[in-house]
Amino acid sequence: MASTAARPHPAPSSVPHTAALLTVGFDLDMTLIDSRAGIAATYRALSAETGVPIDDALVVRRIGPPLEEELAHWFPADRVAAAGDRYRELYPDHAIAPSTALPGARESVEAVRALGGRAIVVTAKYEPNAKLHLVHLGIEPDSVIGWLWAEAKGEALKEHAAQVYVGDHVGDVRGARAAGALSVAVTTGPCDEQELRAAGADVVLADLTEFPAWLRAYEANRTAA
Template sequence: MPDLDTFSPARLAVGFDLDLTLADTRRGIGATFAALTAETGVHIDVPTVIGRLGPPLEQELGYWFPAERITAVAARYRAMYGDIAVPATTAMPGAPEAVEAVRARGGRVVVVTAKSERLAEATVERLGLPVDEVVGGLYGTGKAVALREHGVGVYVGDHTADVDAARAAGAYSVAVATGPFDAAALRAYGADVVLDDLAAFPGWLGRHRPAA
């Protein structure tokens, strides 16, 4: 486990996943997949999709479309997403306060997500979150390069793949039980700390980080 005491306030940078960590995208993603079904005629079980959010879009589409169609269907989904899903997105409980807690301590906020960078930026803008960097198109251990590049010492996410990302980057893993995995599963997977949701994050950060 990384030692939080080694990170001085001047170096503090906290990374956040986006979907189901900072952003409640379930309604918008569901509506976009429903629109995709209507357009393509291919049945997609939206509740099943929503229940396993986290991996890249192409992986999810692979459950419903043949391999040769995935690239084109993914492009169509992303073309629709901005008009359908972004306006339906809301902040997860405690998300604005979590971001502000980092900034109040002189820290930087870096969003690293599997969502495409363009749509991730649009989502962050929709939520009005004052983040410093948005990096998209990365999943699991693939996020480690961006986390290291931006000096992230703490990475917050809702998925076991986010725990993998933190480990690979040598960052402290904070898991929130707001996505497809409950607290017990995240704890068993090896997250350094597990919180019920982001509402608990400012208090946790205050106990582990001196004010800048």
Template structure:
């Protein structure tokens, strides 16, 4: 595991903020060479509520393949790569074929029904107003991730797909991200592997306590709290 920012000794009474939350702003002052900072965001259930679109795609996939898929159950397990869900419904030898079909169906069935999560645009814009870059690092098929953001008018500075959990550290390190925001314990692991601050939002399948137990530095109820958190983090305010 990569080195992780040392926790502050400050305490907080907020049950949704980890007592180990960093209260300084490592890496958030603009770099002298690049004049920018980078904060990464997960996509599904962090920036977008992908459940309606994914459910519709699974239902169409079920109809096309003649295979039963409990789409309502599947959308409670979002986060890991598609193949980890498909193994519940298809034999191993069909996973590659069915995964390709799912991704082909996805633009037609999943993009339009999928809304932005509360505070998503404002969170991205808060990073950019602070002089930074906001990147999206997701396990989702990258072209489909870009379709979601374009449809919703969320203007990230870069989108990197096909990365899950610890593998997300590859992109976070490449882009020099010092903070990673996500909703899943896999996102926490990705942040920690990259040596980035883990900011979690309790809007996905993992509860706040589970995110904290996984090592999140900060847990917010949702992204509407992110701009204020970011402002306090940049200013180095205790408890931010």
């Protein structure tokens, strides 16, 4: 589940040498991975430990925004921060194993590399937990930047000179637009095509299985310009 975007994110370990290098950013939850089962399991563990009833089925229908926004639906304001810290502690034991790669996820990252580009993950999730997911599933981006949501994602996308950002939520569209990047949206998350287009998505795909072919055409046009 997403975490707060209010905390500063680490400086990128590396940036493209030139803006001409193809750099594609990907969201994580419900874009590259289906984390619903793991997130639900973590919320059940948190609920059992704290005694606070949480509808985990409702939670997973709202995946995307920062963790603390979701926790505020279940915990009083003065307990949200502590609940968030505990959720992140519980997460590795409950959420990593049940989560799966979405169709086309690995192929999409590999498609960027096949074109000589860099693939980065920019997510609202707590960065160490995001990295655990990617290692477990064998998805190997060049960089992972966590704890950023919506427009704040644009900061990392600009630092890495990303031309494209791929996500499933209207918040991801806002992040791409904040960075001046092309917004490619997939309908594998909570937002449908109409919502994504209304938010300003430039391209809407059913899922990432359609992305490699789209990317090859995009890069051919970009380098020919």
